[in-house]
Amino acid sequence: WYRQRITVSDLDLSKSRVLSLDEFPEYRPMLKTNAISMPGFRAGHFRLRNLRSKVFCILTSRQKVLLLQERGGRIVLLSLCQPRALLDALKDAATT
Numbered sequence: 001w002y003r004q005r006i007t008v009s010d011l012d013l014s015k016s017r018v019l020s021l022d023e024f025p026e027y028r029p030m031l032k033t034n035a036i037s038m039p040g041f042r043a044g045h046f047r048l049r050n051l052r053s054k055v056f057c058i059l060t061s062r063q064k065v066l067l068l069q070e071r072g073g074r075i076v077l078l079s080l081c082q083p084r085a086l087l088d089a090l091k092d093a094a095t096t
Contacts, residue, residue, distance in 0.1 A: 004056050006070065008093045015069035016090070018083045021062035025049070027077065029057050048075070 021028050026049055029035070033054075035044025042059045057077035059065065066083035068076040068090075080086060 004076070006068075006076065008090055010070055010072070011090065011094070012069045012071050013087070013091050013094055016087060017067055018087060019065055019067055021059075021065055021077075027055075027065075027067060027075070028062075029055055029059070029077070 019027065028049065029037075029042055029046035030049045031047040031051060033045045033047060035042065035046055035057075037044075040060060042057055044056070046055050046057060047053065048055055053073070053075060055075040055077055058079065059077060060079045064080060064083050066076075066078045066080055066086060068078070070076065078086075
């Protein structure tokens, strides 16, 4: 149901990073706009705490979250086992 297709060129990889949502609560999804939210699982479109920033997320954990910043301003949050590996692969793809 909740899929997004984003090209590497749409991402601002200099602003993308791996983080913990416990350490950076400003990136926690707050308001559901078109999403599913249950304990331990959030997927879909949300607004962040400031209610202006849009975020698409698929989260099963608050730890090891990959934050991908799109050039248009939207943020993508993904819970991954190895978020650093994906970020490095995206940076490699952007340079080739």
